[in-house]
Amino acid sequence: MTxxxxxxxxxxxxxxxILVVAxxxxLVRGQLLWGIVLIIVGLAVGPGGYSIFSR
Structure with missing residues (x-):
């Protein structure tokens, strides 16, 4: 890798x-939907596993 x-x-x-921690x-603050969205976006952006930028 370069x-x-x-x-x-x-x-x-x-x-x-940062997205997953946010x-x-x-979720701890009680904002269930926003917390789930941030976690899913964090997992999609990350270089490990599934990444929307590596395809």
């Missing part, structure tokens, strides 16, 4: 972590 590819993967991983915080 340096640019590694940088992009790291950036996507950081964004995914989703968990939303």
């Amino acid at each position: 340096r640019k590819g590694l940088t992009m993967a790291l950036l996507l991983w950081i964004i995914a972590v 989703g968990i915080v939303s």
Whole structure:
């Protein structure tokens, strides 16, 4: 993997972590729908598993 590819993967991983953490915080605050949406988007953006940007 090139340096640019590694940088992009790291950036996507950081964004995914932020989205999932924000989703968990939303769930704790009682915003069920918004929390679920943030977690799903975080999983879709992340470089591991299913990623909408790697297809």
